[in-house]
Amino acid sequence: MSDIILETRGLTKHYGGVHALEGADFAIRKGEHVAIMGDNGAGKSTFVRQITAVEQRTRGDVIFDGKPVHFAGPIEAREAGIETVFQNLALADDLDVPSNMFLGREKVRFKLGPFSILDNKAMREATMGGLVKTGVKIPNILNPIRNMSGGQRQCVAIARTAAFHSKLTIMDEPTAALGVQETAQVEKIIRTLKEQGEPLILISHNMRQVFDLMDRIVVFRRGRICANLNVKDTDPQDVVAYITGAKTGAEFEDV
Amino acid sequence: MANSAHGIGGLVFDDKKKARAPEWNVFFALILIVVVFEVLGMILQGQSLLFDTDGRFDSIFNEQRVKIIILQVSIIGIIALGSTQVIILGGIDLSPGSIVGLTAMISMSFAQVAEVNGMVNPKLMFDGVADLPVIVPVLIGLVVGIAAGIVNGALIAYTKIPPFIATLGMMVAARGAAKWWSKGQPISFPTEGYATIGSGMMPVVIFFSLAVLFHLILKYTVYGKHTYAIGSNEQASRMSGIKVDRHKVLVYTIAASLAALAAIVLSSKNLTAQAGMGVMYELDAIAMTVIGGVSLSGGRGSIIGTVLGSLIFGVIISGFTFLRLDAYYQEMVKGVIIVGAVVLDQWRQQRAAARL
Numbered sequence A: 001m002s003d004i005i006l007e008t009r010g011l012t013k014h015y016g017g018v019h020a021l022e023g024a025d026f027a028i029r030k031g032e033h034v035a036i037m038g039d040n041g042a043g044k045s046t047f048v049r050q051i052t053a054v055e056q057r058t059r060g061d062v063i064f065d066g067k068p069v070h071f072a073g074p075i076e077a078r079e080a081g082i083e084t085v086f087q088n089l090a091l092a093d094d095l096d097v098p099s100n101m102f103l104g105r106e107k108v109r110f111k112l113g114p115f116s117i118l119d120n121k122a123m124r125e126a127t128m129g130g131l132v133k134t135g136v137k138i139p140n141i142l143n144p145i146r147n148m149s150g151g152q153r154q155c156v157a158i159a160r161t162a163a164f165h166s167k168l169t170i171m172d173e174p175t176a177a178l179g180v181q182e183t184a185q186v187e188k189i190i191r192t193l194k195e196q197g198e199p200l201i202l203i204s205h206n207m208r209q210v211f212d213l214m215d216r217i218v219v220f221r222r223g224r225i226c227a228n229l230n231v232k233d234t235d236p237q238d239v240v241a242y243i244t245g246a247k248t249g250a251e252f253e254d255v
Numbered sequence B: 001m002a003n004s005a006h007g008i009g010g011l012v013f014d015d016k017k018k019a020r021a022p023e024w025n026v027f028f029a030l031i032l033i034v035v036v037f038e039v040l041g042m043i044l045q046g047q048s049l050l051f052d053t054d055g056r057f058d059s060i061f062n063e064q065r066v067k068i069i070i071l072q073v074s075i076i077g078i079i080a081l082g083s084t085q086v087i088i089l090g091g092i093d094l095s096p097g098s099i100v101g102l103t104a105m106i107s108m109s110f111a112q113v114a115e116v117n118g119m120v121n122p123k124l125m126f127d128g129v130a131d132l133p134v135i136v137p138v139l140i141g142l143v144v145g146i147a148a149g150i151v152n153g154a155l156i157a158y159t160k161i162p163p164f165i166a167t168l169g170m171m172v173a174a175r176g177a178a179k180w181w182s183k184g185q186p187i188s189f190p191t192e193g194y195a196t197i198g199s200g201m202m203p204v205v206i207f208f209s210l211a212v213l214f215h216l217i218l219k220y221t222v223y224g225k226h227t228y229a230i231g232s233n234e235q236a237s238r239m240s241g242i243k244v245d246r247h248k249v250l251v252y253t254i255a256a257s258l259a260a261l262a263a264i265v266l267s268s269k270n271l272t273a274q275a276g277m278g279v280m281y282e283l284d285a286i287a288m289t290v291i292g293g294v295s296l297s298g299g300r301g302s303i304i305g306t307v308l309g310s311l312i313f314g315v316i317i318s319g320f321t322f323l324r325l326d327a328y329y330q331e332m333v334k335g336v337i338i339v340g341a342v343v344l345d346q347w348r349q350q351r352a353a354a355r356l
């Protein structure tokens, strides 16, 4: 099937004795929006870190865009077309908003290897454009983000992924720290991605959000996938039952 | 939803009330210290430290003393430009003092004259290696610095040992190499060309030129941005695709090259090289850096701050001599300044954290 953008087979991660992720078989089609749900410590972020090569997996295969991939690090994953908002946001606190937006892929005016001259003006303007989409309020984007609120920081991280075109976007709890309005704006960004046919993996604890926005829900429990549900065929109580372990999907029963 | 120049989402931002750049605090500290020494000078010595009170000069300053103060900090200031970058990166470098010793010895052995007063140069290091063009010892010296810096950087980036340990090793090893080079003998009698590099006010010119260069590099290039980013959050920098390890090697190499340059200027100024040159320079350089407001936890600080820090350092040291206080007090006070600057930095950070 060539319309699958990302697939994992038997993806496994052990931290010493901790089996954080065990044999995850997962697939997402082009244009599809899939939610990953599960309790704290279920292995959701670990799953993301293996796909984006922030860590090297213990076992298993990752097939992206039709080819098995072994990214050496997150930069390779990003260059291949996977944009990620990490749960810990990955921002540099002492730098201002434009510097964080373009961290590691700065716009330059004059190429000179490591001593290339920065194009601060272009980065500032692109940052303004990207942030407007999230609807966040930031009094001065040239302040270091150390002094900014959790939600403002989160919007910077989200705007960063939205500003660049990608084949797959992954967001790890993007609205966890956001206010009502900002959450609505981020959900608007997600809807825009859907309209543009860009696939998305969204990790969220917010049942309403998932049922409003997503096509499919994959439930993680204790490092294993325990359910794969179409949003149309399920309801919140059902999902809670899978998350807590009261139920297990038919095809996952042997685990 | 009106957006201000740099704000977004309708919050009002008053451009006039922008926070004062931290360098201003360092500048005010410099003024304050000058005032303290002026007052003490008037009381204890009956004369001014920096100003021309008896009309010996054309300007309002005591030019001679101002020159001495700046000249005195210039050579270590060159090293401090490197320490600044290493500390912003979140590291520390203890090796520059020893790299000064080693580079001075090696450069000088390729900068000697063939004959002194019509006789064969008695200190000639290598037979037949004399009267070379000045570019040769300079390039050789830089190569020594680059090599030492690559070793420092590679140890830190790829074996993951703490910078403190890696550069401590280099500090001991490079000093040993400096002594081994000529079996402890000083090397003297440089060519006229070589002697020009550090003559007169040349060290000051070199220091300020390099300061301007690295100020621009840190502020306007990708290199500068990545140095701050890594010092601020190494993990985030890595995840954002910055080649952190390669960048670390580059920064430590630049720092060691600056130490090598300082060695060339120093040996030229002294017209001789000794294995013991540069002992403890790294600590003075770190002191200038920290006084200048560069945070030891990385991510914050600037070249302007360090230049101001070096001037504060110079005023304090000269001030003590001026007040005829013992050299012992100087060293003790140096210690107090270093610790004081670090305490101040910690305090600033806690205050910044409390505001979050």
Ligand SMILES: Nc1ncnc2c1ncn2[C@@H]1O[C@H](COP(=O)(O)OP(=O)(O)OP(=O)(O)O)[C@@H](O)[C@H]1O
Pocket (backbone or CB within 6 Å): A015, A018, A020, A038, A039, A040, A041, A042, A043, A044, A045, A046, A047, A087
């Ligand atoms: N580097 C590590 N070393 C050891 N254990 C780890 C490491 N990283 C994660 N773990 C463990 O792996 C398990 C899964 O963690 P993970 O961060 O993937 O959870 P999560 O599903 O994202 O939870 P949350 O909803 O709280 O974000 C946890 O038990 C965690 O303690």
Ligand SMILES: [Mg+2]
Pocket (backbone or CB within 6 Å): A044, A045, A046, A087, A172
């Ligand atoms: Mg998580």
